[in-house]
Amino acid sequence: MPRPKFQTLTEQMYYILLCLSRECCGMDIMERIPAMTGGRVRVGSGTLYNLLEQFAEAGMIRETRAEGRRRSYVLTEKGKEALSGEYRRICAQAWDYRAVFGEEEPR
Amino acid sequence: MRDRKWDFIPFSYYDRTSMERHLEKRAAQGWLLERMGNLGWFYKRIAPRQLRFTVTYYLRASQFDPEPTQEQREFHDFCLQSGWKLAASSGQMQVFYNEEPDPVPIDTEPFLELERIGKMMRRVLPFQFILLVLGFWMGGSWLWSLTHSPIDLLSSSYNLATGAIWLLLFLWCAADLLSYFTWRHRAKKAAPLGEFVPTKGCHRLLLAMVGVTALALVYIFAADRKPGFRLVLLLMLAAYALMFLAVNGVKNFLKGRGASRALNRGVTLTVDVALAFVLMGAIMGGLVWGIAAGRISSMEELIDPPLSVEDLTGVEDDRYITSTQADSTFLITERNFYQHIFYDQLQPGERFATLDYTIVDVHLPLLYDWCVEELLHDRDDWTAEMEDGEEVRLYTYMAADPEPWGAEQAWQRWRAVEDAPTGEWLICWPGRIVVLEPSFELTAAQMTKAAEKLAP
Numbered sequence: 001m002p003r004p005k006f007q008t009l010t011e012q013m014y015y016i017l018l019c020l021s022r023e024c025c026g027m028d029i030m031e032r033i034p035a036m037t038g039g040r041v042r043v044g045s046g047t048l049y050n051l052l053e054q055f056a057e058a059g060m061i062r063e064t065r066a067e068g069r070r071r072s073y074v075l076t077e078k079g080k081e082a083l084s085g086e087y088r089r090i091c092a093q094a095w096d097y098r099a100v101f102g103e104e105e106p107r
Numbered sequence: 108m109r110d111r112k113w114d115f116i117p118f119s120y121y122d123r124t125s126m127e128r129h130l131e132k133r134a135a136q137g138w139l140l141e142r143m144g145n146l147g148w149f150y151k152r153i154a155p156r157q158l159r160f161t162v163t164y165y166l167r168a169s170q171f172d173p174e175p176t177q178e179q180r181e182f183h184d185f186c187l188q189s190g191w192k193l194a195a196s197s198g199q200m201q202v203f204y205n206e207e208p209d210p211v212p213i214d215t216e217p218f219l220e221l222e223r224i225g226k227m228m229r230r231v232l233p234f235q236f237i238l239l240v241l242g243f244w245m246g247g248s249w250l251w252s253l254t255h256s257p258i259d260l261l262s263s264s265y266n267l268a269t270g271a272i273w274l275l276l277f278l279w280c281a282a283d284l285l286s287y288f289t290w291r292h293r294a295k296k297a298a299p300l301g302e303f304v305p306t307k308g309c310h311r312l313l314l315a316m317v318g319v320t321a322l323a324l325v326y327i328f329a330a331d332r333k334p335g336f337r338l339v340l341l342l343m344l345a346a347y348a349l350m351f352l353a354v355n356g357v358k359n360f361l362k363g364r365g366a367s368r369a370l371n372r373g374v375t376l377t378v379d380v381a382l383a384f385v386l387m388g389a390i391m392g393g394l395v396w397g398i399a400a401g402r403i404s405s406m407e408e409l410i411d412p413p414l415s416v417e418d419l420t421g422v423e424d425d426r427y428i429t430s431t432q433a434d435s436t437f438l439i440t441e442r443n444f445y446q447h448i449f450y451d452q453l454q455p456g457e458r459f460a461t462l463d464y465t466i467v468d469v470h471l472p473l474l475y476d477w478c479v480e481e482l483l484h485d486r487d488d489w490t491a492e493m494e495d496g497e498e499v500r501l502y503t504y505m506a507a508d509p510e511p512w513g514a515e516q517a518w519q520r521w522r523a524v525e526d527a528p529t530g531e532w533l534i535c536w537p538g539r540i541v542v543l544e545p546s547f548e549l550t551a552a553q554m555t556k557a558a559e560k561l562a563p
Contacts, residue, residue, distance in 0.1 A: 010216060010301075012215060012216055026181075026185060027184065027185060027188050030185070030188055030189060042211045042215060043211075043215055044189070044211055044212045044213045044214050044215035044216075045182075045185040045186045045188060045189045045191060045211075045213050046161075046163050046182070046185070046186065046213035046214045046219075047213070047214050047215045047216045047219055048185060049181070049182050049185045050216075050219050050223070051216070051219070069177060069180055069181040069184055070181075070184075071181070
């Protein structure tokens with residue numbers, strides 16, 4: 001059976017939603033994510049464009065402004081829930097890691 | 108030095124990887140994609156360099172859009188922000204290039220690409236399945252005919268050429284669908300791991316099909332000797348070309364005038380359907396008129412019959428007419444002659460002799476036995492049900508002495524039920540097979556005379 005959409009978030013989805021905790025336009029996200037992750041996560045322009053559309057359709061973000069072809073978005077309650085759900089999942093994974101390896105720094 | 112270039116490579120619509128590699132190769136040769144049209148891709152000259160290309164699909168775009176929508180332009184802006192410049196687009200297909208050696212790809216989530224290509228292919232697949240079934244049916248019928256009645260098939264340039272096209276169409280559809288579903292299966296498995304799977308289409312096979320179709324048309328055109336048929340073929344090709352030009356012309360004209368997508372699509376499709384009916388109607392009407400007026404002949408050729416009733420019986424009668432049917436390819440030439448008198452010219456109770464014979468010249472020796480087999484069994488399906496319910500064949504060939512014919516082999520047709528010979532013969536000379544069906548029993552002298560006239 002197919003998994004419900006956005007039940008879990010990929011790394012790119014997670015950071016896009018995280019950026020949208022504050023209102024910003026799509027193209028700004030492309031610069032913010034590498035800055036936020038030290039260049040570790042890169043989101044392609046097509047992927048970002050598609051995900052913004054799908055998040056908006058799913059009610060996880062909403063459009064706040066449109067200046068010409070620059071549209072701005074912000075996270076909705078539903079988006080926040082998805083983001084915090086993903087955060088808890090990542091924390092649980094980190095907790096499990098520590099339970100196995102203790103507090104040592106991962107190599 | 109020319110600064111524009113054109114090529115035509117029929118890539119499968121989903122095969123982004125092959126298209127990207129091809130465009131990168133062209134850029135390294137100094138050609139940058141400028142425009143994509145129905146007749147191929149068009150390039151402009153640039154300094155040779157390493158460019159990265161991405162072929163992606165914008166599903167809301169349509170070939171009937173007068174210009175890119177605001178949303179589509181926004182998508183282009185997103186791509187430009189990360190260094191991807193739009194090279195060309197055609198309908199949903201968008202081609203971008205990047206001058207950076209290692210740019211962030213346009214697509215970085217494999218499941219999104221899988222979803223997008225899946226949606227795009229949902230529109231293409233029904234047509235491809237229809238072509239597959241059509242190719243299977245027509246190509247299969249062709250193969251069945253090849254094994255059961257090779258003479259009619261291999262002696263007709265039209266049958267020979269169209270059969271090859273249908274078979275290739277089937278092969279291409281099957282290979283392309285298999286290739287797509289294999290890619291989709293692998294991509295589905297790889298997507299959760301964040302991996303992209305390169306696509307692999309069958310454009311070489313499709314290119315071979317286009318080449319064979321072009322060669323087949325040239326062959327039909329060169330080989331067909333039936334009066335007027337070349338003109339019909341030319342008119343049909345001209346009709347296709349006219350339809351192609353008219354439909355594209357209407358579409359581009361309306362795009363230029365800024366007509367909406369719905370209006371453009373509606374008008375273009377209406378023109379397409381109306382023009383198809385008008386042109387096909389005109390060609391069919393012309394064909395019927397041409398045959399009725401004697402300008403076009405589908406059956407007869409001006410070939411002198413090598414043997415006549417007069418040669419065999421010595422009886423001259425100017426009411427005799429001979430119908431001729433001839434077909435020829437580089438493999439087999441088949442000629443049939445039927446000499447008879449129309450019934451409306453006969454007196455009541457008048458009896459007359461008729462002569463029906465077929466000459467098959469086999470130009471490729473390995474087909475010879477195959478043709479003999481076909482002729483030996485051409486009436487196997489003529490059966491009758493006996494009183495005890497058993498189904499028996501009405502006719503069979505029995506080996507006969509070839510000596511009177513000066514031939515290598517000869518058979519005489521027998522009525523199987525009565526176990527009695529008919530006056531019909533199958534005679535084999537080197538490279539030539541003749542089925543001789545006079546309405547009267549041949550004497551030894553008549554056999555010798557017929558052999559003189561019919562032997563190669």
